[in-house]
Amino acid sequence: MPKKDDFQRTVGYGEAAITQIKRNEIPAYPRNYELWYTYSAGFNHALNKALNEKLKANGYVSSEEIDDIYNRFLSPQRLGERIEDVGNQISDEIAQIIDRITTTQSSASEYKSSLEGAKSALSSTEDTDTIRDIVSKLILATRETEASNRDLETKLEESKRQIQDMQESIEAIRFESLTDELTTLANRKHFDQSIERAIAEAEHTNEPMALLMTDIDHFKKFNDTYGHQTGDQVLRLVALAVKQNVKGQDIACRYGGEEFGVILPMTNLQQAISVAESIRKSVMSKELVKRSTGENLGRITISIGVSAFSGSDTPQTMIERSDQCLYAAKHAGRNRVMAETDLGINDGVEVA
Numbered sequence: 001m002p003k004k005d006d007f008q009r010t011v012g013y014g015e016a017a018i019t020q021i022k023r024n025e026i027p028a029y030p031r032n033y034e035l036w037y038t039y040s041a042g043f044n045h046a047l048n049k050a051l052n053e054k055l056k057a058n059g060y061v062s063s064e065e066i067d068d069i070y071n072r073f074l075s076p077q078r079l080g081e082r083i084e085d086v087g088n089q090i091s092d093e094i095a096q097i098i099d100r101i102t103t104t105q106s107s108a109s110e111y112k113s114s115l116e117g118a119k120s121a122l123s124s125t126e127d128t129d130t131i132r133d134i135v136s137k138l139i140l141a142t143r144e145t146e147a148s149n150r151d152l153e154t155k156l157e158e159s160k161r162q163i164q165d166m167q168e169s170i171e172a173i174r175f176e177s178l179t180d181e182l183t184t185l186a187n188r189k190h191f192d193q194s195i196e197r198a199i200a201e202a203e204h205t206n207e208p209m210a211l212l213m214t215d216i217d218h219f220k221k222f223n224d225t226y227g228h229q230t231g232d233q234v235l236r237l238v239a240l241a242v243k244q245n246v247k248g249q250d251i252a253c254r255y256g257g258e259e260f261g262v263i264l265p266m267t268n269l270q271q272a273i274s275v276a277e278s279i280r281k282s283v284m285s286k287e288l289v290k291r292s293t294g295e296n297l298g299r300i301t302i303s304i305g306v307s308a309f310s311g312s313d314t315p316q317t318m319i320e321r322s323d324q325c326l327y328a329a330k331h332a333g334r335n336r337v338m339a340e341t342d343l344g345i346n347d348g349v350e351v352a
Contacts, residue, residue: 009257012220016040024060035070041257042228042235045182047073052229093159100155107148114141180254182232183239191253191261195315198251198263202309209309210272212262213322214242214279217301217334219258226297230290234258234300241282245275261319269308269339276304276337284335301335308340 017036021028038044039051050069054061061069118134125131178190186194195211202209216222216238223231235258242252242260255261262279264272280302288297305325307318321340329338 009220013037013040024062024066026061026063026066031070031074032066035066035074038074039228042182042223042231044073045232048228048232090163093162097156097159100152104148104152107145111141111145114138183235183254185239185242185260186251186253188253188256190251191255191263192315194251194253194263195261195318198265199309199313199315199318201265203311207266208268208271210264210267210269211307211309211318211322212260212264212272212276212279212304213255213319213326214238214260214262214276214302214304215326215330216258217303217330222300226290229292230288230297233290234288237286237288237300238283238302241286242279245278245282250275261322269306269341272306272308273337273339276306280304280335280337303329303334304337305329306337306339 014037017033017040018028020036020039021032026032035047035051039048042048047069050073051061054065054069114137118138121134122131178186178193180187198209201207216234219231219234222234235254238258238260239252239254242262246252246262246264249265250267251263251265253261253263262275264275267275283302284299287299289295290297303326305322305328307321307325309318325338325340325343328343329336332338
């Protein structure tokens with residue numbers, strides 16, 4: 001989005017955060033401001049839900065409750081601690097496997113010594129009782145070795161299951177770290193990584209690639225009028241429309257606030273415009289109903305800017321061109337798609 005729009009929007013979030021700090025009579029420490037700014041912006045659905053529950057129950061949120069909610073939902077250590085916990089579990093499991101293998105190796109070494117001793121003893125005697133005693137000892141050693149091997153096999157199977165569970169936990173943490181909780185689209189971190197990969201792939205294969213930047217029209221006014229919960233409903237509705245109109249290889253992300261980015265590999269400009277129009281029409285076709293009251297809030301609209309990859313592009317230049325187009329769509333009346341060819345920028349891109 002243009003700097004002016006960013007300024008107005010973020011200042012609005014900041015003013016709302018200060019209002020909450022005053023209302024709850026808590027110190028204006030940076031972490032308290034961060035928490036209420038995030039609440040006002042609606043970036044973190046789980047955080048908003050936790051704060052709303054406290055506000056509904058008590059009418060305010062205490063400093064102790066603020067610290068708890070911050071540590072649960074915003075602390076940069078949260079995911080790191082979970083990853084460390086799983087890592088420690090895997091390390092412990094591997095240590096146990098190594099211990100079990102060492103024990104089994106020792107048992108196998110003893111069994112080998114028993115066999116060699118029996119071979120030597122049998123070659124030097126013909127006494128029946130002695131032979132019977134040697135065979136009995138071999139049978140006992142064999143059974144002990146078999147038991148040790150079975151124990152190892154059982155332990156390895158158990159460890160395999162536990163490690164698979166821990167791998168799933170790591171994958172869940174990874175998914176969480178790359179997913180926007182409110183919309184279930186990819187988050188900004190995922191967007192930044194994905195657009196770099198998509199541009200690198202387009203450069204390597206000489207295939208087309210496009211980018212959509214989408215913004216909900218008049219979202220701040222809507223959010224201020226009907227509240228954050230209804231605003232969250234709007235964000236989920238738009239996210240659903242985006243999901244329903246992209247292909248498997250496309251990457252739909254919540255770029256920030258009410259802005260979404262869609263990375264379109266193997267897609268030229270004209271195809272990207274078609275996708276953008278499908279998303280715009282899908283959003284406009286849905287009526288919004290306030291869940292708490294059943295009130296019909298009408299329809300919402302979005303504006304979309306479209307850019308296509310050129311050989312000299314970086315992530316930043318593609319985002320800047322899409323944002324220029326998005327800004328132009330807003331100024332042209334909103335609820336429309338505008339591409340870089342509409343603005344006469346980068347006219348050399350492939351459109352068909």
